[in-house]
Amino acid sequence: MKRNFLALIIIFLTLPLIVFFNVKSSFLSKPNPDVYLYLPSGNYLRTLSMGNPSFLGDLIMARALTYFGSHYYQRGYKYEWLYHLFDVLTDIDPYNKESYLIGARLLTLVDVNLSNKLLEKGMSYHPDYWKIPELIGFNYFYHLKEPAKAAKYYEIASNLPGHPPYVPSLAGKFYSEIGMLEEAIKVLRNFYETTEDKRLKEDFGEQIEELEQKIRERREKIPARVTKVFDGDTFNLIINGREEKVRLVGVDAPEIDEEREKVRLMGLLARDFAQFHLENKDVYILIDKQGRDRYGRLLIYLWLPSMVFFNELIIEEGFANVYTRFYHPYQKRFIEAERVARERNKGLWGFGKEIPYPPQDAIYLLGKLCAIRFKVQKVYFGRSVVYLQSSLDWQRNFNAVIFLNDTGRFRKGIKEYEGKEIIVRGFMKKYKEHPEIIVHSPLQIEENE
Known part of the structure; x- marks a missing residue:
């Protein structure tokens, strides 16, 4: 009985070491993204690290960055494993601030919403670290074009210690852009009353006066x-x-x-x-x-x-x-x-003179008359519209949209655009999560020979 019990103890102690060194050896070989997809939970790996989670986390991070860098310039390459990898990394060592920031920046190339999800996790472990809500605000402003949410997170960052002056300034700017002038003044005044820098005090004071003047003008309308x-x-x-x-x-x-x-x-x-x-x-x-x-x-x-x-x-x-x-x-x-x-x-x-952009840049052109060059991956006929899809993942990528009652204006069959590279000109809007141009006329489509 004692021998059996001793054998169980030996197995229990050595099994984690075997698994750990197998994982370690896999990272020392040629990088393979499938390794990251099948990583066990961060809590389990933290146990395997034998009290040194930073070492295991750094090892995984180094191999991931090597793999990422070696494929960065491969057109159309996808990194489906990336969120899982950084989720595991931040479970292994949840108090490593840089893991959240590095992971979030890389995830913007895959899905900005996943980037923000990782950063929200980081906020729960680092509630006083201004860089995390600031980066969420940047994602909402730059990548998702949602100034209201950007303003909210920049305001959160502006209330945390160590933030630079541009953080409350941007919070005020975004609140002002969406017409929340009183909120903009509140954020700016909070910084104005706490800073001892005379130049900054003067600059923020001028911004506050300008917003107060706008409020007075608005009351007259x-x-x-x-x-x-x-x-x-x-x-x-x-x-x-x-x-x-x-x-x-x-x-x-x-x-x-x-x-x-x-x-x-x-x-x-x-x-x-x-x-x-x-x-x-x-x-x-x-x-x-x-x-x-x-x-x-x-x-x-x-x-x-x-x-x-x-x-x-x-x-x-x-x-x-x-x-x-x-x-x-x-x-x-x-x-x-x-x-x-x-x-x-x-x-x-300037219609017809626009410089064509690739479809992945479409989100940055919201509210602009612009041109997008892309290969039509699929022509999809919906109930009331036809989609010229730049990607088979149409719900998250750029589409050119033709309403069915406008299809009669096209002498060429719309299905014939499938598989061809075209330039579409028009006004960039956002529908749900993806950017799109409404094609009202065949004058907006040019086949790229």
Whole structure:
């Protein structure tokens, strides 16, 4: 009985060593991603490390980085194992801050949401480390284009010790962009009242004064909500509980009911721009002294919650002309905005001259008129739209989208684009998790010979 018990103890003690050295030897051989997929749990490996989790973690990290670097320039290479690897690494040694930061930066090449998931895990172990929420905020701002969430995490980072001045400054900037001016002031004032640097105090004080001025200006305007965008200069608004059809003063966007195909397309792209900024969003307006036009539409000046003047913005970005038939106080500003837009080939003035980008860069072009070059992996016919897919993983990658009622405009069968490299031009939007361009006309597609 004693011999059996002793044998069990010996097996129990030596088995972890055998497994550990087998794992170790596999890392000393040629890197293989399958090793990472089948790594056991971090808690189990921490036990195998015999009180030295940092050594085992560093060993796995070194081999992973070697493998990652050797395949980085392989076009289309995927790293499905990457999140599992860093999840295990941070279980082995959850208090190693660098594992979260390195893993999160690499994971942005696979799935930014997984990068943020790893960082959220890091926040639970390092609640006072400002770099982790700051990196989550960066991911939301730069990769996911969600300024509201970016502002939230930059604000969290700004309340932690050791953060640099740019952190509260960016939190204030993102809150301001989405119209949360009071929140922006709160973050900036918190830093203003705690810093002893005179130059920074002056800079933050100026930012606070500018935001307070915007709040005063906003209080002088009428709050409203955009319910429908008809074209680049005509919308429906809810004003004081009543729905009104309105038209922007001093703005002349192309018509969408034109028979000429190019003019019609320009009108639809201008509508895309207006929808991106306005549809189902809160705005602020002033009513022009003329009241209404001959069609009964209310004539208005419109501001976004951030106090960006939309009448000027749509001209400045090249999606509309100045309407000069009637004088208004902003006429000179609008004329100058159009001159600059023409000169710089912005928006519709530069249609057809855009530099094509690869589909993986599409997310960084949101809100822009741009061009994407890609090979159509699949043409998929849905209930109401056709997808020209840049990847078979269509839910997370760029698609060009054609509504079925526009397919008749294409002389060439749309299915024939499958397998071909094309350039698609249009206004970049985001649908759920992926960027897309709505293709209204065959003029937006160019086959790349």
